[in-house]
Amino acid sequence: MSWIPEWLEKNPAPKKQARPVGVEISYSQLRCYLECPWQFKLRYKDRWRSAHTPASSLGVSIHRTLEAYHRSHGASLDELQQAYEECWVHEGFPDPATQMEWYRKGEDILEKFFEAEKECESSIEYLEREFFFPLGPHMVRGIVDRIDKRPDGTLEVIDYKSHLDVKTEDEVKTNLQLLIYGLGAQEGMGVEPSWLSLYYVALGKKVTVGYNREAAEEVLQLLERVADCIALGKKFPAEPSFCVSCGLNDRCTMAVL
Ligand code: SF4
Structure with a gap:
């Protein structure tokens, strides 16, 4: 990842x-x-x-639903939709009609997920598993959505995505979140992942790549340096190029819009 050495140098x-x-x-x-x-x-x-938005509420609802469904060993679409009703997050909608529209979107997403899971030959080893591991004076923490064991015994770290912005394989190879979760599995949970996947539940589609320890080592350097900057806490410069998509831009006095 060419931008990481540049960032470390700066x-x-x-x-x-x-x-x-x-x-x-x-x-x-x-x-x-x-x-x-x-x-x-x-x-x-x-x-x-940041206040909830319809998209963020739907994302949280879907994540909670999938966890509840798998933890209860659900096996039917009815059970999945029942879990969805129980896990639905009501915040972030301007009116009941909009909320219902987003609720229906979630039902469609879960139908796609259910169909995709029928084809899955792996078994679920871990769900919503928290990890910690030390890094220099710091501690890295996270929660992995799911780790599957494939029929050949290899382990696959999976992160659910409820949006439709599908990444290419090359992008997934350098995905910081997945590489940190791969490290979390290895360093924090003591299991050796072979695969990293983004699971686009709305499409019933996964983008999977091999776990690249070399890329993960580079991410470790980045994590440690950012943690050093945070711990020293001397300066937190504003980065205006991100303002347009920032969830705090309605209140931040440094916003450039
Ligand atoms: S709105 Fe404020 S916090 Fe958000 S990116 Fe801009 S400067 Fe940073």
């Missing part, structure tokens, strides 16, 4: 004697800091929250 490591006390870092925090360090400060230090 953000040099602290001197040994200035080594910071450790912080906990997750993929969401890493992404937030890389998008805009000021956004990181607002979200994780000042505790600002």
Whole structure:
């Protein structure tokens, strides 16, 4: 990933004697800091929250539904739709009609997921599994949506996506979130993943690549350097190129729109 060495060069490591006390870092925090360090400060230090949107509520509802369905060993579409009704997040909709429209979208997504799962020959080994592993003075944490064991015994780390912005295989190979989850499985859970997948539930489609430990090592360097920057906490510059898509742009005084 050519941009990682460049980023590390622009953000040099602290001197040994200035080594910071450790912080906990997750993929969401890493992404937030890389998008805009000021956004990181607002979200994780000042505790600002973005309001739910229809898309974010649907995403959370689908994630919760899939976890509840698999944990209860559901085996029918009716059970899946029942879990959906129970896990539905009501926030973020301007009126009941819009909420119903999004609820129906979710039902269609789950039908596609159910059909795709019929073809799946793997068994589920872990669901919504939390991991931690130390990195220098810091601690990396995360939650993996799912790890499957394939018929040949190899393990596949899976992250569910409810949107339709499908990544190519090349993009998935360098996906920071999946590489961190691969590391989490290996370093935090003590299992050796062979595959990393983004599972587009709305399409019943997965994009799968081999787990590349070399790329993961590079991500470790990035994680540690970002954690150092956060722990030192000296500056959180605003990054205006991200303002248009930032969920805080209606309140942030540094926003450039
Ligand atoms: S609105 Fe812009 S400057 Fe403010 S936090 Fe978001 S990305 Fe950063």
